[in-house]
Amino acid sequence: MNAYQIGLIIQICISVMTVVAIFAMTGLAGMFSLGQAAYMAIGAYITFVLSRFLDIPYYLTGILAIILCILLSWLIAVPTLKLRRDYFALITVGFSQMIVALVLLFEEYTRGSIGFSKIPRADNLLWITLGALVLFVFWIRNLKYSRFGRMAIALKNDEIAAQSFGIDVYHLKIKIYILASAIAGFAGILMALRNRVITPDSFGWAHSSEMQIFLFFGGTNSLTGAILSAASLKLLPELIRDITLFGTSMQEYRTIIYAVLIILVINFRPQGILGEKEITFKWVGNLINRFKKSTVTEKESYD
């Protein structure tokens, strides 16, 4: 496998893990946020800018960056999760833009829009990324099938009814928001390691929007849907690279393609491609069995 393919797999994994985090936040707990990219930015910039200027290895500053993500997300969550969802969404957009503005402000350290480059190589980045992905999917899957997941789905459905069962809606939302933001922060660090450069325009609310589109495409109620959706939609531009339209590769149109796809899905299959279903090993097994049975029956009918 060549370096390009490895880079692609890493990129897809990073996308999937962020969407999985958003699944926890939006799919399970119903919080619509456009600020996840901001935490990726914080993760990336804090880790590598501090590492260079303080001459500390980046895996140490990385830990600091994640802690900062946790603190900041807590600070944002506490006042805003009491408010209506629209406020929360707008605040996350505002927060996102503010982080970008801060990056530009501290140009001296972050190199602003030119980009912070010469980020060190990480050996075995592929394995680290895959490992992280497996861990995060493990976490979110367990979250869904725990009491926290159930309470989250309940409150997403009907907050008042949820509270009437003693569910502390507010604090649960905060916990899940912090978890999702921490994962995003880590994903940001991985992204920096993969790209070897960080630029502020990869972290705006447009980037967060793309991930929300991936989530809704697969279905907000399905974790496997989110994973498959993120993976395939991220892979899509690669497959159409060689097709051109108006003289440019289809790849440039990928955002438009994403937008059109999600518009189609919302209009014709609003629950998402997978809807409520999860693809489990059992499901795959059943599918294989049914296929086997139908071929056996065919054979029998010829005897």
Next chain:
Amino acid sequence: MTDAILKTKGLSKAFGGVCAVKDFTMEISPGTIRGIIGPNGAGKTTIFNVLSRINIEDEGIIEFDGQDVTRKSQIEVARMGLSRTFQNTRLFTGLNVLDNVKVALDHAGEYSLFSALFMLPSRNRQEKLIEEKAMACLELLNLDEFAQMSPSNLSYGYQRRVEIARGLANNPKVLMLDEPAAGLNPEETHMLMDFIEDIMDKYPELAVLVIEHRMELIMNLCGHIYVQDSGITIAEGLPGEIQNNPHVLAAYLGEED
């Protein structure tokens, strides 16, 4: 009367100038069932909303399980053992029937988020307990066959029952039913009445407060009835007394189906 588990005195609530409930006084003891009836707009659901702390009263005291709960939140009062259903069935659609019942137990689940993320033994232990308790609740009320089904696949009558079962999962002290028979045909209403009687047998310490329109349900099940009209209690007492009360007949029973 024996120690009331839930009582309120002088309860009043107005919404922006419109008085929904005025000077409502009521009490109920464990193991009994009382009803609140009245025409639409009489403020009955507002009483429930104030008792369960969804709304805050303008005046009045509320005592639940011996404590003053006027300063408590909806969540706290729910955890103290006050359960309720809603006029429109509010089962959670993203969860199957069993999970809906589990969710009523989840706040007391005891294992931490950390345990949940890593599937630690404490989480597995607690989950098993929650599952057993939830299944036991469904079995007790003969609803266990629906455990894995999605609520939207059940008939309305069974949805109502699942919602009530969910309200009972955590062994509450008081269960408030808001028009449980709304939308049910006469046969389903009879089944609901049997269901509620069954509950009173199986949960002997439970106090049940019912808001209803359906007279047979109220008259046959309740030991004491409060009649509300435009926010005021126009009569209260035993079913027999209510039936013969001229005020009640004029205001309410006259317009019965």
Next chain:
Amino acid sequence: MALQLIINGISVGAIYALIAVGFAVVFNIMRFSNFAHGGMISACAFISFFFQRAFDPPPPFYVTILFTAVCGTILALLIDTVAYRRIRIKNSPKIYYFLMSLTFAILIEQVLNVFYGTNMYGFPKVFQSETFMIGSIIFKTMNMVILAVSVVILSALILLINKTKIGLAIRAVAINADTSRLMGINSSVIVTTIFSIAGILAGVAGVFLGVQYGVYPSVGPSMMLKGFIASIIGGLGSLSGAIFAAIALGLIEIFLTFFIGATEATVIMFAIMLGFLFIRPQGIAGKFVEDKA
């Protein structure tokens, strides 16, 4: 000098006010955040640019403004039909509004990007004399025009909301959509009116933004956020609050940029906005903030 800054600030604020009100009108009545508003503004900026350039000699400015306003209305109604109507009719979960408005915002910006690249188009000269003087103070003609037009449009809107029958209907729907429908208010007429208003405001805002800042695909979305936040600070239940806050924001921005610098000003602005949202989320004059039961 200070007066100069004040006038600049007010005219920047006037544009923010147009954006803020365009957003607030949909938010109050239809109860969702129309992120696509930014995209509409960008599209209208391009429309006005090409319209202005299409004729020789160029048409009078007010004709361009009118034309763009009409286009804005058409665009707004189009977006409603394709993006929001299905959700409304099917009574789908509110979260889909977020997603659809977001998607259209992105879609419009990307389509503009594809066709017009990331070149900045400069608006051609509009007025014979770009400045005029009263006493010893120099006024830029464009700033005055923006101010004047904004005042006219916003006053007309406030009159519409407060003094006409349809305005009464709109206010009723803002308070309680279900009861209003029960009382016979035709919701599709209201929706059409609301989006038409939003479209007109987006159109005019697009022209002015194009003139003041240049015509490029992200001109709408980048200003949109400030307009939105102005409407929140002003109080989402109140249109006049939104206008007031928008002008205040414009003034603050101009003064900060002059004294501290553009980049710092941006950061401080966002900090102020976020701070405001934390401390007084209902805004200066607003009402509906907490999630209702």
